[in-house]
Amino acid sequence: MIRADRQKGFTLLEVMMALTITGLVLGGLLSLSAGSKRLAVSAQDTLHEAVQRRAAIQFAQLEPREGELESLQRPGRLRFTARSGELMPDPIRRTTPTTWLLQRYELQDGDSDDTLTGSRWIESDVPR
């Protein structure tokens, strides 16, 4: 069988190395694409979340009465629950009583358990 002697294929080692390299390259490409997809989706979520948080902060600024933080919120499921905190300390140089006071508030994010804090103007009935 002279003919059979002359036929020489790849060894098992060579075939496996070639397959491994091909697999690595393809896997790298696919994981790159998957990573970019994840990044794009999370970037969109972050953008929408920033818009929602911005709106929640603006909503909290609209009501100048004490303790009435949520009355002007949009009806429906509220993502942020608002809590009003203490009054901010008076500035040292304040000389006359005023009806406008600064109050702290907190916005609790129901989805991520983050807390946003800020201050808002409230109007009291009597000047302090």
Add this chain to the structure above:
Amino acid sequence: MSLADLKYARGFTLLELMLALSLTALLLTLLSAGVYGVVRDWDDNQEGLDTTLDQTVAMLQVERALQGAMAHSYRDMDTLGRFIFFRGEPDSLAWVSTVSPQRSGGLTAWRLESDPGEGVALQLAPALTDSPEARLEAAPERALLPGYTAEFRYLVQQGDGQRIWRDTWDGEQRMGLPLAVHVLLSPLEGSGRDRDAVLDIVAPVFANTHRSINPNPLADE
């Protein structure tokens, strides 16, 4: 190469050749289909991200333009009365803002209209001393937020000091601007977005009274 060598040197048979070619073609087809899918997915992601970025910038700009709203007055040539321009409806809003897009100077009249089939469209026109309504009507519509419907609400302070949202605001009747504007954006059906993913634009209007025209306290009655 001797004659004896030539006798043993044989090429592939036709069958082997065809088998090899068809296998190659099959593999290439599969591979290109896979690559096509990956590339299309990549493009979709990029387009989605670009659209979201554009829309976020558009929302911020609308918020800024509403914050910079101004009690723009004009004289009605039929009655010779002075009126404030601000037309707030549940699904559309026209106002004059100190904020001008595209570096154009002066005051600009903005008009947002929500079309339930298409999205939110924007019209812009310069605000001069007359009512900008006719120029706004003639201005070209641009799709500002395709895939969203908008509902508008206007914040008013009642006589007892309580603040409530109203569905409409007629500047000519009220002679002033609302304390704040709330735009609720809901994704349209078939836009590919989650129906619950509503977005809010809340903009306080700081300069809500005219320098010489007093607001009409009887507008609610």
